[in-house]
Amino acid sequence: MPNALEVQGLTKSYGKKxxxxxxxxxIGEGEIFGLMGMNGAGKTTIxxxxxxxxxxxxxxxxxxxxxxxxxxxxxxxxxxxLPDEAGAYRSMTGRNYLxxxxxxxxxxxKAQKECVLRGEEICGLGNALSFKIxxxxxxxxxxxxxxxxxxxxxxxxxxxxxxxxxxxxxxxxIRKSIRRCADEYGTAFLLSSHHMQEVQTTADRGAIMKDGxxxxxxxxxxxxxxxQANTLEEVFxxxxxGV
Amino acid sequence: MMHLxxxxxxELLTKQMxxxxxxxxxxxxxxxxxxxxxxxxxxxxxxxxxxIDVDRMDFTQxxxxxxxxxxxxxxxxxxxxxxxxxxxxxxxxxxPAGLTDALLIRHEPAELISxxxxxxxxxxxxxxxxxxxSDAVATAIREELTAELFGSDYDYLNSxxxxxPRTYANGKSADADPSMIVSSVAMYDMxxxxxxxxxxxxxxxxxxxxxxxxxxxxTLETLLSAPVPRSRIIGAKMLAALIVALxxxxxxxxxxxxxxxxxxxSGVDMNNMNVSGAFTSMASxxxxxxxxxxxxxxxxxxxxxxxLLLTLGISLTASIILGGLVEDAxxxxxxxxxILFCTMFPYILTMVSDIRSMELGTRMLLYAxxxxxxFIATSCMHFHDYATFWGGLAYQAVFLIVVTAFAxxxxxxxxxxxxxxxxxxxxxxxxxx
Numbered sequence: 001m002p003n004a005l006e007v008q009g010l011t012k013s014y015g016k017k018x019x020x021x022x023x024x025x026x027i028g029e030g031e032i033f034g035l036m037g038m039n040g041a042g043k044t045t046i047x048x049x050x051x052x053x054x055x056x057x058x059x060x061x062x063x064x065x066x067x068x069x070x071x072x073x074x075x076x077x078x079x080x081x082l083p084d085e086a087g088a089y090r091s092m093t094g095r096n097y098l099x100x101x102x103x104x105x106x107x108x109x110k111a112q113k114e115c116v117l118r119g120e121e122i123c124g125l126g127n128a129l130s131f132k133i134x135x136x137x138x139x140x141x142x143x144x145x146x147x148x149x150x151x152x153x154x155x156x157x158x159x160x161x162x163x164x165x166x167x168x169x170x171x172x173x174i175r176k177s178i179r180r181c182a183d184e185y186g187t188a189f190l191l192s193s194h195h196m197q198e199v200q201t202t203a204d205r206g207a208i209m210k211d212g213x214x215x216x217x218x219x220x221x222x223x224x225x226x227x228q229a230n231t232l233e234e235v236f237x238x239x240x241x242g243v
Numbered sequence: 244m245m246h247l248x249x250x251x252x253x254e255l256l257t258k259q260m261x262x263x264x265x266x267x268x269x270x271x272x273x274x275x276x277x278x279x280x281x282x283x284x285x286x287x288x289x290x291x292x293x294x295i296d297v298d299r300m301d302f303t304q305x306x307x308x309x310x311x312x313x314x315x316x317x318x319x320x321x322x323x324x325x326x327x328x329x330x331x332x333x334x335x336x337x338x339p340a341g342l343t344d345a346l347l348i349r350h351e352p353a354e355l356i357s358x359x360x361x362x363x364x365x366x367x368x369x370x371x372x373x374x375x376x377s378d379a380v381a382t383a384i385r386e387e388l389t390a391e392l393f394g395s396d397y398d399y400l401n402s403x404x405x406x407x408p409r410t411y412a413n414g415k416s417a418d419a420d421p422s423m424i425v426s427s428v429a430m431y432d433m434x435x436x437x438x439x440x441x442x443x444x445x446x447x448x449x450x451x452x453x454x455x456x457x458x459x460x461x462t463l464e465t466l467l468s469a470p471v472p473r474s475r476i477i478g479a480k481m482l483a484a485l486i487v488a489l490x491x492x493x494x495x496x497x498x499x500x501x502x503x504x505x506x507x508x509s510g511v512d513m514n515n516m517n518v519s520g521a522f523t524s525m526a527s528x529x530x531x532x533x534x535x536x537x538x539x540x541x542x543x544x545x546x547x548x549x550x551l552l553l554t555l556g557i558s559l560t561a562s563i564i565l566g567g568l569v570e571d572a573x574x575x576x577x578x579x580x581x582i583l584f585c586t587m588f589p590y591i592l593t594m595v596s597d598i599r600s601m602e603l604g605t606r607m608l609l610y611a612x613x614x615x616x617x618f619i620a621t622s623c624m625h626f627h628d629y630a631t632f633w634g635g636l637a638y639q640a641v642f643l644i645v646v647t648a649f650a651x652x653x654x655x656x657x658x659x660x661x662x663x664x665x666x667x668x669x670x671x672x673x674x675x676x
Binding site for chain 1: 253460461467469657
């Protein structure tokens with residue numbers, strides 16, 4: 001499987017605080033990679049560097065053959081970033097929001113239209129797409145912003161806590177959408193999460209982070225075996241506590 | 244660019260904003276109308292005199308007849324207290340007992356009593372009511388006295404000397420009253436800064452608030468990670484805010500005209516407020532303004548508009564920078580303070596004094612604030628101070644380039660996100676301590 005993302009020694013600090021310390025990993029096309037870690041572990045810093053919002057102090061990452069340091073513009077054409085608890089423009093209708101995002105990625109009206117149709121289908125909001133976003137529930141907004149993230153068929157979708165604050169059913173819907181888009185479009189996913197269950201059921205591979213380092217990396221099965229655990233929660237506890 | 248601009252406009256041009264604009268215009272028109280109504284209620288048109296003739300002599304009767312010949316409607320009264328109580332009088336002129344004796348027999352000056360009832364302290368009520376009445380009565384007494392003492396052949400004694408004003412400006416002279424010219428020219432010098440002040444304050448708050456919401460909703464992160472050049476994102480934000488600012492300018496301009504039309508149509512002499520007097524005397528002052536070279540030419544107006552646009556550009560770009568640095572919508576409320584102060588000080592100073600005649604140090608300090616140049620733009624044009632004007636325009640252009648470059652750098656750097664992160668880390672560390 002060719003790599004959608006190759007991270008090489010990515011490093012970032014905020015003043016004296018080292019948020020990301022020479023992190024390296026790869027994600028193949030259509031693969032879902034889960035980043036697990038406590039608050040302040042450095043997950044969001046990695047995601048923001050890959051989304052070209054932060055510039056790394058050291059190292060680089062290659063997305064679809066382009067360097068995030070040297071070619072951020074080309075990288076942006078191949079990624080889609082969903083920030084933690086991201087909202088949408090409240091005065092727009094759901095459909096107009098999808099149209100707006102499609103317009104940022106495609107100049108050709110036909111491609112825009114196809115993209116919006118894809119977004120409508122992925123979010124599954126139906127008639128609610130004609131309503132203004134300020135009337136949406138949290139779950140509806142999350143489905144909409146996830147749809148706009150994947151409807152452009154990016155090589156890499158970067159999702160920061162995609163299901164945080166959602167109820168069980170909405171979380172399940174979101175996870176199914178991620179899996180489906182990875183399988184159908186070949187989009188690679190890098191998602192951060194506090195929910196070990198989410199990573200265990202959704203991700204093909206994952207890594208546990210602490211203080212800007214990767215403590216462990218592998219498929220859920222590999223991690224369970226390595227730490228002699230029954231769940232990823234136990235793996236996480238043992239990895240973080242060094243048990 | 245159009246795609247982004249459309250989105251920015253849809254965010255800024257909300258129903259609430261349009262409603263507030265419509266209400267603003269309606270309020271300004273209503274205020275103008277209300278002022279006219281208030282003025283009419285107060286009988287301030289100057290053709291009615293409430294007169295209490297206590298002296299009741301032939302001489303004072305002739306004075307009344309003289310006033311009526313001049314077109315005044317003289318309402319007779321017994322005492323001011325009764326007039327207030329029965330007819331709601333606000334003012335009156337009293338000819339006290341003994342006035343005729345003093346003037347005609349003892350040849351001594353006499354006194355008139357000007358009564359005013361205060362029910363409010365509005366400028367219009369206090370300053371405009373009674374003066375016209377007492378002045379007219381005093382003039383009528385002087386004329387009648389001249390006729391009594393010297394006969395009609397000596398009418399010229401009523402005005403033995405007239406004053407012919409001559410005003411100089413821009414190395415030219417015109418036979419015109421300087422106050423008339425000043426008020427005519429001052430209308431532009433007051434209106435432009437007022438509009439600019441409102442625009443800068445309103446638009447800076449709007450754009451800082453809009454960016455703060457984008458940060459809170461994380462839509463800014465989405466936008467900045469999209470394959471769109473940062474210059475386009477900032478450009479669209481600026482252009483959209485500029486369009487909104489121009490809509491505000493147009494609406495406030497219409498509102499101002501409506502306000503002036505109503506108040507002026509009431510015939511009120513508002514010289515004390517330095518606005519309407521200028522408006523009403525504009526036609527007669529026009530020639531003098533032209534003769535003195537005080538008129539602003541078409542190119543001059545283009546220059547003034549260019550300065551206005553540059554100032555708005557600077558203010559909007561600075562707002563985009565400040566908006567990018569704020570943490571949330573709450574922070575947006577205080578973030579506009581630097582812009583507010585930089586606008587308020589030159590605005591107030593241009594209202595109360597001539598900046599160009601200040602000490603060099605103070606002047607340079609004020610000129611360093613780019614908004615100052617637009618506040619004095621029309622004044623510079625009126626008095627042909629082209630060096631200050633074009634120098635200011637060039638300074639503003641350079642300033643705009645610098646702040647735009649800074650905005651681009653900010654939106655292409657970590658600062659936009661690191662700022663809030665370090666802030667949080669610092670707060671967290673502090674909480675732990």
